[in-house]
Amino acid sequence: MNFHVIQALVxxxxxxxxxxxxRLVELIFWPLVNLLxxxxxxxxxxxxxxxxxxxxxxxxxxxVILWDVLFRAQQGVAIxxxxxxxxxxxxxxxxxxxxxxxxxxxxxxxxxxxxxxTVSILTLLSLVLYSFxxxxxxWYLAPFVLNLLVFGWALGMISTALIVRWGPAAETLAWATxxxxxxxxxxxxxxxxxxxxxxxxxxxxxxxxxFEGMREVLRxxxxxxxxxxxxxxxxxxxxxxxxxxxxxxxxxARRGGLLTKFASQ
Amino acid sequence: xxxPILRVTDLVKRFGDFTAVGGVSFDIAPxxxxxxxxxxxxxxxxxxxxxxxxxxPTSGSISVFGQDLAQHRTAILRRMNFCSTYTNLPGNxxxxxxxxxxxxxxxxxxxxxxxxEVLDLLEIAHLKKRVAGHLSAGESTRLNxxxxxxxxxxxxxxxxxxASLDPDIADKVRxxxxxxxxxxxxxxxxxxxxxxDVEEVCDRVVFLHKGRILHQGTPEQIVAHFQEKTLxxxxxxxxxxxxxxxxxxxxxxxxxxxx
Ligand SMILES: Nc1ncnc2c1ncn2[C@@H]1O[C@H](COP(=O)(O)OP(=O)(O)OP(=O)(O)O)[C@@H](O)[C@H]1O
Ligand SMILES: [Mg+2]
Numbered sequence: 001m002n003f004h005v006i007q008a009l010v011x012x013x014x015x016x017x018x019x020x021x022x023r024l025v026e027l028i029f030w031p032l033v034n035l036l037x038x039x040x041x042x043x044x045x046x047x048x049x050x051x052x053x054x055x056x057x058x059x060x061x062x063x064v065i066l067w068d069v070l071f072r073a074q075q076g077v078a079i080x081x082x083x084x085x086x087x088x089x090x091x092x093x094x095x096x097x098x099x100x101x102x103x104x105x106x107x108x109x110x111x112x113x114x115x116x117x118t119v120s121i122l123t124l125l126s127l128v129l130y131s132f133x134x135x136x137x138x139w140y141l142a143p144f145v146l147n148l149l150v151f152g153w154a155l156g157m158i159s160t161a162l163i164v165r166w167g168p169a170a171e172t173l174a175w176a177t178x179x180x181x182x183x184x185x186x187x188x189x190x191x192x193x194x195x196x197x198x199x200x201x202x203x204x205x206x207x208x209x210x211f212e213g214m215r216e217v218l219r220x221x222x223x224x225x226x227x228x229x230x231x232x233x234x235x236x237x238x239x240x241x242x243x244x245x246x247x248x249x250x251x252x253a254r255r256g257g258l259l260t261k262f263a264s265q
Numbered sequence: 266x267x268x269p270i271l272r273v274t275d276l277v278k279r280f281g282d283f284t285a286v287g288g289v290s291f292d293i294a295p296x297x298x299x300x301x302x303x304x305x306x307x308x309x310x311x312x313x314x315x316x317x318x319x320x321x322p323t324s325g326s327i328s329v330f331g332q333d334l335a336q337h338r339t340a341i342l343r344r345m346n347f348c349s350t351y352t353n354l355p356g357n358x359x360x361x362x363x364x365x366x367x368x369x370x371x372x373x374x375x376x377x378x379x380x381x382e383v384l385d386l387l388e389i390a391h392l393k394k395r396v397a398g399h400l401s402a403g404e405s406t407r408l409n410x411x412x413x414x415x416x417x418x419x420x421x422x423x424x425x426x427x428a429s430l431d432p433d434i435a436d437k438v439r440x441x442x443x444x445x446x447x448x449x450x451x452x453x454x455x456x457x458x459x460x461x462d463v464e465e466v467c468d469r470v471v472f473l474h475k476g477r478i479l480h481q482g483t484p485e486q487i488v489a490h491f492q493e494k495t496l497x498x499x500x501x502x503x504x505x506x507x508x509x510x511x512x513x514x515x516x517x518x519x520x521x522x523x524x
Binding site: 009019089090091092096097251254259 | 278280310311314317318319320321339340342343347349351352353354355356357358359362365366367368369370371372396412
C-alpha cells in the first residue's frame with residue numbers, strides 16, 4: 001500500500017468538489033428530503049397516536065440518517081470509479097503505478113468523506129428541526145456507524161465490479177444496489193416483522209444487526225453487544241468476499257480488454 | 266549490445282476467437298524510438314495496452330527494464346508513462362490540478378517545479394490555470410503529453426500523440442519528442458498514422474498487419490524493401506492488403522512474413 005498514491009487519488013476527488021461545488025448538492029439534497037419526509041411523518045404519528053405510540057421519534061430519524069451513511073459510503077466507491085469512466089481518465093489511472101489495494105483504499109477514504117459530510121448535515125438539521133441528537137445516546141452508536149461504512153464499502157466494491165464486468169450499461173446498478181437489500185435490512189422495522197424466508201436473508205446481512213443494534217442503543221442507552229459482534233463478524237466476511245470478487249473481476253477485465261473498451265465508449 | 270528497455274516475445278492476444286495480436290516479437294534498445302505502424306485494427310493499441318498491463322496477453326511475455334511485467338507491474342509503471350488519443354485528463358479539473366494529481370500518483374519529486382518545466386516544454390504554460398475540459402483538442406493533447414513526461418519516464422508509450430494537432434504544433438511536438446529522447450535518453454514506442462511523423466521521429470519501424478509483423482527496419486530500409494517511393498506508399502499498399510511481397514529487381518517475390 002502506497003500512501004502517496006492514495007493521497008493523490010483522494011486529492012483528485014477533493015479538487016473535483018472544489019471545482020464543481022454543485023456536486024455537494026447530491027450529498028445534501030436527498031438526505032435532506034428523506035429527513036424532512038420521515039421526520040414530519042414521525043412527528044405527525046406521534047402527535048396523533050399519543051402516549052401509546054410504540055416508536056419514539058428517534059427511531060425513524062435515526063434510521064434515515066444511518067441508512068444514508070450506508071448509501072453514501074456505497075456510492076462513494078462506485079462514483080469514484082464512474083468519475084474516471086465519464087472523464088475518459090480510467091486508463092490514465094490504471095496505467096499509473098496504482099495497485100488494486102491502493103485503489104480500493106482510496107475509494108473507501110472517499111466513501112468516508114462523503115458519508116461524513118452527509119451525516120454532519122443531517123445530524124445538525126435533525127437537532128434543529130426535531131431536537132433529536134443522534135449522539136445523545138453516547139458513543140455507543142459509533143461502532144455501528146463504522147460498521148455501516150464498512151458494509152457500504154463492501155457493497156460499493158460489488159457494484160463497481162459489476163460495472164467493470166458489464167460496462168456503463170450496468171451503471172444503474174451502482175445506484176440500485178443498496179435498495180435491493182433495503183427491505184431485508186431492518187432499517188425501519190425489526191427483523192421479526194418480516195416473514196420467515198425474508199428473515200433468513202435478513203440475518204445474513206450485517207446491516208440488519210446494525211439497525212437492530214441502533215434501536216437497542218436508542219431504547220436502552222446500552223451498547224447492543226450481540227448485534228455488534230454479529231455485524232462486525234459478518235462485515236469481515238463480506239469485506240473479504242467483496243474484495244476477492246473485485247480482484248477477480250479486474251483479472252477478467254484485463255483478460256477481456258474491458259478496461260480499454262470503457263475508454264473508447 | 267546493451268539490454269533492451271522493452272522486450273516483447275511471441276506476444277499473442279485473442280479476444281474470443283479473434284486474434285488481435287498474433288505472435289509479435291521485438292526489442293527496443295535504450296534511447297531508441299520505435300514506431301509501430303499499421304492500418305486501423307492492425308493491433309497497435311492492443312500491443313501498447315499489453316505493455317501498460319491494461320490487457321493481459323493470451324500468451325508470450327513482456328519484459329521492461331529487464332523485469333517481467335506480469336510480476337513487477339507497479340514498479341515498472343512508476344518509471345514508465347504513456348499518452349494516447351484514447352484518454353483525457355479529467356475535464357472538470359484545472360490544468361495544474363490534473364498535473365498535481367498525476368505527479369503525486371507517480372511520486373514526482375519537487376513537483377511544482379516539474380509541472381512548470383513540462384508546461385514550458387510543450388508551450389502551454391499560459392494554460393496552467395485553465396479548466397482542462399475547455400482546452401482545444403490540440404491543447405489537451407499537449408496536456409496529455411505533459412502528464413506523460415511528468416515523471417521523467419525511461420520508457421514512454423505514445424499512441425497517436427499527434428492525431429489532433431495542427432501542422433505547426435505537430436512539428437513542435439515531434440521536436441519535443443526527439444529532444445527528450447536525446448537529452449534525457451528516453452526510450453519510446455510510438456504509433457502514428459502520419460508517415461511524416463514516423464519518418465521524422467522513429468529510428469526504427471515495426472510494420473504490423475492483422476496482428477502480425479510484416480517487416481521491421483529503419484524507415485529507409487522499409488521503403489527500400491518494398492521498393493516504393495515513400496513510407497506512405499508502403500502503408501497504402503499494405504493496408505489495401507494487395508501485394509504484400511516486395512518487388513525485387515528480377516521480378517521474383519520474397520515472402521516477408523516472419524517464419
Ligand atoms: N477489448 C476488445 N475486445 C474485442 N476486440 C478487440 C478489443 N480491443 C481491440 N479489439 C480488436 O482488435 C483489433 C486491433 O485493435 P487495435 O485497437 O489494437 O488496433 P489499432 O492498430 O490500434 O488500430 P487504429 O489504428 O484504428 O487505432 C481490432 O480489430 C479491434 O476490433
Ligand atoms: Mg489504435
